[in-house]
């Protein structure tokens with residue numbers, strides 16, 4: 001990936017036409033100033049104008065081992081030439097079984113089964129369906145209710161959207177699933193702001209689940225779904241003991257606990273899964289993103305043995321789960337997944353993440369006191385710098401800050417007035433410093 005700066009590598013890069021409707025994008029604004037990339041390698045994107053831009057977002061929370069990782073690239077190439085596609089309905093291929101074994105090998109103890117999907121959204125909707133079907137298989141078909149959480153992001157399927165807790169995502173698409181309740185955000189700005197890592201206070205927010213179960217008969221509740229660390233909703237690490245308390249309440253009432261680890265899976269907190277880093281065992285884990293290092297779409301649902309076994313009680317010729325996708329366990333995705341796990345292991349990437357996380361924390365919190373900064377939250381190699389909104393213009397300040405960083409050579413994500421950071425786990429100390437310097441100088445420049 002070499003190019004001299006300011007040469008336009010793609011002469012028509014700014015001529016984007018109007019055929020392609022991008023997700024979550026202000027199309028008319030995008031067309032007037034399209035952010036276009038033509039290459040990527042390691043920690044960097046190559047922009048269409050020839051500039052190398054430090055990727056502080058790991059693509060979209062997914063490129064954990066850095067871009068165009070040679071071993072993953074080779075594996076995908078090789079697989080594409082050997083077995084391009086095979087249905088996973090009543091047939092399969094060896095790499096799918098190998099990957100399933102490798103995944104359950106790094107998953108928390110007792111997670112012995114995996115169901116493949118093609119995205120995080122599909123993983124979540126699959127998990128919710130499996131939770132309901134699990135209770136039905138055990139003769140408790142009245143357990144259908146689902147409990148999510150404010151600010152939760154569980155993808156864009158109707159199931160994930162229903163249990164999700166970001167109002168703007170739901171507004172235009174109702175009615176959503178009935179029989180869904182939500183816990184509130186376990187966070188209070190004045191008292192918990194600028195916590196380093198997990199807030200020490202706030203465990204009592206979990207007791208809300210107990211209150212909800214006074215409104216909803218526990219025998220009607222199938223599952224509680226939470227991200228161990230709220231990601232897209234604003235990077236909120238769980239208060240100490242909060243997840244433990246949720247776990248205890250679920251166990252007491254026979255409710256399945258689902259951790260949505262689409263972001264936290266594959267090392268972001270310094271262990272394969274957040275369940276291990278935070279030492280709380282759910283019953284079902286959803287994952288995606290880092291599963292293939294972002295190189296091929298893939299997701300999965302990891303299941304504790306007792307959940308899987310509940311489906312195996314019928315006659316052997318009976319299909320146990322009437323659910324799946326054309327591309328479940330796709331050969332290219334499996335090849336990418338296997339290579340990604342090899343790379344993570346060889347680099348010792350998860351341990352490295354745990355080792356460098358304190359440097360990350362210190363760099364982020366050095367931004368405290370800069371203009372507009374009202375909170376900073378971090379855990380593992382995740383972080384957010386929350387800005388005060390400009391009066392009457394929410395989101396503008398965040399957008400200006402991200403734009404300024406981009407011009408300075410660092411790609412950060414603005415989500416409203418949040419500057420969200422989730423770099424590839426291979427980030428070096430000097431690059432952490434570069435991100436902090438970029439955000440600092442942006443904050444000092446904007447308005």
Ligand code: PMP
Nearest residue numbers: 119120121153154155260262263
């Ligand atoms: N769950 C979580 C926690 C996520 O962060 C995301 C994506 N950011 C999803 C689900 C949805 O994943 P996808 O976009 O791959 O469908």
